[in-house]
Amino acid sequence: MTSRRGLLKKTLGGAVLLAAAGAVPLALRKTRLRALAPGRALLFFTPAEYSVWAAVADRILDRNATYITQEHNDGPPLPAAVLVEAAEKRKTAPTPVAIDLTGKADAFLAPLDAASAKDLKQLLALFDSALFSLVTGGPPRPFTQQEPAEQDAQLKAWQTSRLAIRRTGYQAMKRLCCAIYYGSPETYASIGYPGPPYDLVKSVMK
Amino acid sequence: MIFKGNQVTQDLVLKPDVCIVGSGPGGSMAASRLSAQGAKVVVLEEGGYHQKDEFDMQEATAFPRLYQDRGNRATADLSIAVLQGRAVGGGTVVNWTTSYRTPDDVINRWRDEGSILTPALLKPHFDEVEQRLGIQKVDYDDTNANNRSLYDGCKKLGWQVDTTRRNVRGCLRTGYCGMGCPVDAKQSAALTYLPDAIAKGADLYADCRVTRIDWNGKRAQAVIGVVLDPASGQYTGRTIRVEPKVIVVSGGALNSPALLLRSGIRQGPVGEKTWLHPVVAVGAMYKSRIEGFYGAPQSVASHHFAHRDPGAGFFMEVAPTHPMITGIAMPGFGAPLRSRMALLPHLASCISLMIDGFHGDQGGTVSLRPDGGPRLDYPFNEVHYECFREGMKAMARAHLANGAESITTFHATPLVLTKESDLAQIDHAPLGPNLFAAFTAHQMGGCRMGSDPKTSVVNPQLRHHSLENLFVADGSVFPTSLGVNPMESIYGISSWAAQHIHAALS
DSSP states (O other): OOOOTTHHHHSTTHHHHHHHHTTSGGGGOOOOOOOOOTTOOOSSOOHHHHHHHHHHHHHHTOSSOOHHHHTTOOOOOOOHHHHHHHHHHHHTOOOTTTTTHHHHHHHHHTTOOHHHHHHHHHHHHHHTOHHHHHHTTSOSSOGGGSOHHHHHHHHHHHHTOSSHHHHHHHHHHHHHHHHHHHTSGGGGGGGTOOOOOHHHHHHHHO | OEEOGGGOOSOEEEOOSEEEEOOSHHHHHHHHHHHHTTOOEEEEOSSBOOOGGGOOSOHHHHHHHHBGGGGTOBOTTSSSEEOOBOBTTGGGGTSOOBOOOOOHHHHHHHGGGTOOOOHHHHHHHHHHHHHHHTEEEOOGGGSOHHHHHHHHHHHHHTOOOEEOEEEBSSOOOOSOGGGOOTTSOBOOGGGTHHHHHHHTTOEEESSEEEEEEEEETTEEEEEEEEEEOTTTOOEEEEEEEEOOSEEEEOSOTTHHHHHHHHTTOOOSSTTOSEEOOOEEEEEEEOSSOOOTTSSOSOOEEBOTTTTOSSSOOEEEEEOOOOHHHHHHHSOOOSHHHHHHHHTGGGEEEEEEEEOOSSSSOOOBEEEEOTTSSEEEEOOOOHHHHHHHHHHHHHHHHHHHHTTOSEEEEOBSSOOEEOSGGGGGHHHHSOOSTTSBOOEESOOEESSOBOSOTTTOSBOTTSBBSSOTTEEEOSGGGOSSOOSSOSHHHHHHHHHHHHHHHHHHHO
16 A cells, blocks of 8 residues: 555546535535444544445445446356355355454554555545546446445446556555455355464474 | 564664674575674664464464565555565565576576676575575475466476475475464574574664665765564664674665665666566466465476567466455456455466566666655566466466366456467457556566676675675675576575675775
8 A cells, every 4th residue: 555656646637626626516425424343443544534445345345246247247167066155155255344344444554654645545535526436437426425336337447447547546445455354364264265274283383 | 682673772873893784585694694704793674573473374464564565565556566575584484485596597697797696606505505494396296286286287288397496394384484484394584594693693683674874985884773663663763873894785676775765875777677577377267176275385387488589488386375365366346256256265376477687678666655665666568468468378278288167367357268269368358557467576676786887786796886885685686587486596696795795894
């Protein structure tokens, strides 16, 4: 998360759009706020940024396909028994909320250097901008106010954008979401990972 | 002795013979050799001092603790994820143990730059390193299914392939080398050359971030470091000032040029021609369980395509499939991502590493971030893309030959390939920054050695061209990439350079 210096400076009109956003009604469309996990105090995110990240995490790690992701659901051909087993495991996957993904992201990002922190916060503001959504072909609503299929479409647009800086922004969010999610032991069973071989290690340490 | 950050309770001024910045293969070796010759050595290491009991085999613990930028280092545009160690012992604590000597043709190529190295000069150093680190060739029977799939596929195609050599003793083959060996089987610098140096009187300060080198005229005068709290990583308010006779910079190929730049030591192409062995990957799905998260993570390599002409060469190896690094790399989001991840036990992971620096490619550039850390830019061009495409095709062919059900590429919109005729799709899939997953675990160059001060940073003895008591001993001095995993080369060249560093003491 250290490498998005000047993110918006390089974004096509990004700074101008943000400035303009203060003068148009679209900018008044606010982030849909999410509740924090019990006992969680924010170290890095504002409540709005927390809510944007949580909404992104929900889509990055959604268990069900929308039509946007379904059309790209090019799952690898494997014997039916293997796929059935995998599908059953997938159903057990905890949601991002269940593992407090965004709270963990907040804690992870807290020590970020000032310049990188500023870039990431600008990214989240832009990603949830109704105006930016509209001018880039999306609905005139913040990401957090969109329907799931619209949200998937926005993520897909950023993932494959012709603007390199939007692809960078997508990767910044996707990678940290996946790192926290799949680095959490609560998710291991859902992907068939038995976890570290502690017994083997203990057997030689005695 | 080894001192942790919380043991430094007052500002220190130290006056040893030698100050070494960094404790990876380059710094640890220099510390060992110079201490053995009677020099008083102080090593400053930004990373923490961690031992086997702390290695819990969890990625969420290991990456923030043992990797640069808490596991999040990347090029400025995030197009290449950078795996680089940060601990007492440097990258040797977290690498996957693959140990190769520098190829003879690479050593000879460097002579075009003015290098005085020869295979014969380096041989005794590599001999000693291999003995000290227990480097031995892996038996085929000791490889895991993840590695065997590449081996068997290459054999079926008649391609060169072999097991690798690893620096382990008593390896349990748990598969967790990348998170710190929990049983001390991996012979990292923290278990070998650093203890050797300390036994001869060296001192090592962990949790010490070197901010600059003070210099005047032709001499470097002092190394200035700030002390970090081992638990929080935050500055404690304490500083360490070292005023040695000789300074050795061994921070690795990104941190060493950044330190020179922060210090205003800008003679020569500092930070330029940084080589990464850029990696692209494919995932092969098998009917059988592969369980690539267990077993020696990297024990097979194919150099069949290392000397392509035209086109940049590449070599193929294997990466472990632990959930976090796989999830980061796996393309897509939502249900498709979940579907692929749910098949993790059936996934074989294959990587292709481009041998950069030999085809007119300029590599990357290290400059400074606003916080003073290294910023890395590495632009791709058609030389890279052609190599990446051919690498993906070769990996897919090997796994299809071995009976994989399908191959998934790591493009933003992944391809799923099941037969030879599908491979042409790779030629048409879009490539560009962040349109496919790219990585590096091998950082080289940036303080290249050579005889011409205009085109190199250090001279053939690794002494800085302008500062007579400043040396660089790490992978940053390589004029090109290697075509093999770099750890043993760094050890060997640092061992060779120690005689020149020692001579500078007098």
